[in-house]
Amino acid sequence: MATPQASENWSSRLGVIMAVAGSAVGLGNFLRFPGKAATYGGGAFMIAYFVSLVIIGVSICWAEWTLGRWGGKRGFHSSPAIMGLIVGRPWGRFLGVLGVIIPVGIYMYYVYIEAWCLGYAVQFATGRLGGPDIDYAKHFVEYVGANADGFSLGLGMGQVGLFVLIVYLLNFVLIYRGLAKGIEWFCKWAMPALMVIALIIVVRVLTLGTPDPTLPEQNVANGLGYMWNPGNIGEQLRNPQLWLEAAGQIFFSLSVGFGVIITYASYLTEKDDVVLSGLTATSANEFCEVGLGGLMSIPAGFVFLGAAGIAGQGTFGLGFTVLPQVFSHMAFGHVFGALFFFLLFLAAITSSLSMLQPGIAFLEEAMGIGRKMSVTILGALTALGSLFVWYYSKDLKALDTIDFWVGTCFIFIQGTILIVLFSWVVGVDRGLDEAHKGAAIRVPGWFRPIMQWLCPTFLISIFVLWLAKNVFGWNFQFSGAEFAPSGYITDLIGGDGTPPSTVARASVAVVGVTIAFLTIVTHLAGRRWYGADGKGATLLEETR
Amino acid sequence: MTLGGWINMIISVGAVTTLFAWCIYKVVATPEETKKVHGFEFETPDEKAERESER
Numbered sequence: 001m002a003t004p005q006a007s008e009n010w011s012s013r014l015g016v017i018m019a020v021a022g023s024a025v026g027l028g029n030f031l032r033f034p035g036k037a038a039t040y041g042g043g044a045f046m047i048a049y050f051v052s053l054v055i056i057g058v059s060i061c062w063a064e065w066t067l068g069r070w071g072g073k074r075g076f077h078s079s080p081a082i083m084g085l086i087v088g089r090p091w092g093r094f095l096g097v098l099g100v101i102i103p104v105g106i107y108m109y110y111v112y113i114e115a116w117c118l119g120y121a122v123q124f125a126t127g128r129l130g131g132p133d134i135d136y137a138k139h140f141v142e143y144v145g146a147n148a149d150g151f152s153l154g155l156g157m158g159q160v161g162l163f164v165l166i167v168y169l170l171n172f173v174l175i176y177r178g179l180a181k182g183i184e185w186f187c188k189w190a191m192p193a194l195m196v197i198a199l200i201i202v203v204r205v206l207t208l209g210t211p212d213p214t215l216p217e218q219n220v221a222n223g224l225g226y227m228w229n230p231g232n233i234g235e236q237l238r239n240p241q242l243w244l245e246a247a248g249q250i251f252f253s254l255s256v257g258f259g260v261i262i263t264y265a266s267y268l269t270e271k272d273d274v275v276l277s278g279l280t281a282t283s284a285n286e287f288c289e290v291g292l293g294g295l296m297s298i299p300a301g302f303v304f305l306g307a308a309g310i311a312g313q314g315t316f317g318l319g320f321t322v323l324p325q326v327f328s329h330m331a332f333g334h335v336f337g338a339l340f341f342f343l344l345f346l347a348a349i350t351s352s353l354s355m356l357q358p359g360i361a362f363l364e365e366a367m368g369i370g371r372k373m374s375v376t377i378l379g380a381l382t383a384l385g386s387l388f389v390w391y392y393s394k395d396l397k398a399l400d401t402i403d404f405w406v407g408t409c410f411i412f413i414q415g416t417i418l419i420v421l422f423s424w425v426v427g428v429d430r431g432l433d434e435a436h437k438g439a440a441i442r443v444p445g446w447f448r449p450i451m452q453w454l455c456p457t458f459l460i461s462i463f464v465l466w467l468a469k470n471v472f473g474w475n476f477q478f479s480g481a482e483f484a485p486s487g488y489i490t491d492l493i494g495g496d497g498t499p500p501s502t503v504a505r506a507s508v509a510v511v512g513v514t515i516a517f518l519t520i521v522t523h524l525a526g527r528r529w530y531g532a533d534g535k536g537a538t539l540l541e542e543t544r
Numbered sequence: 545m546t547l548g549g550w551i552n553m554i555i556s557v558g559a560v561t562t563l564f565a566w567c568i569y570k571v572v573a574t575p576e577e578t579k580k581v582h583g584f585e586f587e588t589p590d591e592k593a594e595r596e597s598e599r
Contacts, residue, residue, distance in 0.1 A: 230546075291560050
């Protein structure tokens with residue numbers, strides 16, 4: 001058994017950077033970001049993106065790291081227990097329940113996507129994919145079972161089922177090994193490997209030149225231009241949808257407000273830095289997203305398929321339909337295809353691993369059980385959820401519905417709660433004083449008004465915009481505004497002559513059952529945490 | 545690619561790369577930073593209890 005000192009020595013400086021970066025870097029860096037930037041015009045989007053990075057991303061990141069370490073110092077490692085302490089009232093723990101529900105809920109469908117990535121990597125490596133005559137759109141639909149429920153349950157080499165089982169087992173084996181021997185050990189080699197693979201692919205893309213001399217306009221420079229050329233910046237910046245997309249990209253890419261960082265930071269001690277650590281995690285994510293992701297997918301797609309081939313593609317369309325076509329046209333496409341999807345797999349698994357720790361920490365301290373038992377309970381819970389997503393794969397309805405409510409809506413709410421607690425309940429001055437304990441760098445003074453006023457206001461505004469668009473179906477016109485319930489709402493209540501979707505309703509029910517279970521456990525944990533004989537009772541008095 | 549595109553790309557990619565490099569430099573080069581930023585205390589309550597019971 002390792003002693004605490006051995007654990008500290010084991011966590012090298014490089015190990016810290018890799019572990020923190022691993023939780024932040026995910027699929028969105030390489031697929032979602034470039035698609036959004038190209039769609040909304042490189043220049044205006046990047047302005048809104050960097051403004052959002054400073055106002056939302058860095059602010060909430062520092063707040064979450066600080067509150068997590070503050071809670072961990074008092075012996076708590078889960079979002080509900082820490083938030084109860086921050087509020088100074090036992091009911092405050094319910095403000096943190098979403099910090100457990102979000103990572104658990106996202107994990108249920110994220111492992112499924114992770115399995116696609118590993119499956120595609122193996123298929124490219126073995127030559128099953130990479131041929132120019134394959135209909136990649138049809139292959140994707142059949143591979144993930146988007147054509148019929150239960151279609152992807154097979155366990156053959158050409159089916160996703162085998163890879164679902166592999167990634168699920170791999171995640172839990174690594175988690176079961178413990179944080180030191182599992183997550184950090186894996187991230188220490190996975191993150192450098194990810195960056196090296198990404199750099200190899202970037203170099204390959206930037207040296208593609210003009211592959212087809214009969215189409216001279218389809219060259220790398222124009223591919224980069226498609227991604228980065230600024231349009232009418234002034235006009236585009238007046239488009240509220242652009243701000244919504246840019247802020248959303250920052251928010252979801254950095255994994256702030258998920259409940260992951262607060263748990264990770266709770267394992268730090270008071271003398272450990274949180275300011276530089278938080279900024280390092282953020283910068284690693286941004287380097288992977290803008291510096292690598294921004295030079296990879298869109299330019300490669302443009303060079304081989306032209307603007308028409310990549311326009312309007314969503315995240316999955318770009319990643320699993322467009323890019324396989326690109327690799328099929330490229331010399332050594334099998335190798336680069338396998339490398340690219342292995343890169344996505346590494347990005348995904350380093351994120352999914354971090355999603356399990358908040359649930360494990362919560363079950364341990366809420367139920368007073370050991371790691372093995374909490375891993376078992378969480379394993380059973382997420383297995384049921386993942387099986388549901390895996391089976392109800394038609395149109396990816398279950399995945400999409402859970403992603404909408406848990407992976408988007410709940411994160412906005414939890415992120416808002418977090419920054420309001422930091423800035424208004426703890427108080428921004430007290431909060432930053434806490435952040436500066438053991439800090440290697442200081443938070444600039446101009447961040448105080450940002451964290452106190454701008455960040456909550458900006459976040460709430462973006463959330464209202466998001467609700468207006470995705471729930472009430474606003475057409476983003478101020479004059480002649482029209483509202484019509486979005487597909488996510490009509491899926492639940494039915495639309496004009498359209499019956500509600502049974503799978504969407506069942507997906508919401510799965511989320512509801514998870515919420516109910518975790519809320520009941522949180523309720524029962526109150527006595528353990530804050531009861532007269534609990535360690536939290538005195539702490540609650542102190543924090544009031 | 546237009547001049548504006550080049551400027552946009554170089555500033556964006558350059559900014560995030562510089563920030564990332566500076567952060568790594570700061571972590572690696574700051575004296576005593578190894579002690580300050582040693583990472584997570586990778587020990588859960590049950591592991592801690594188990595270790596203490598072994599003493």
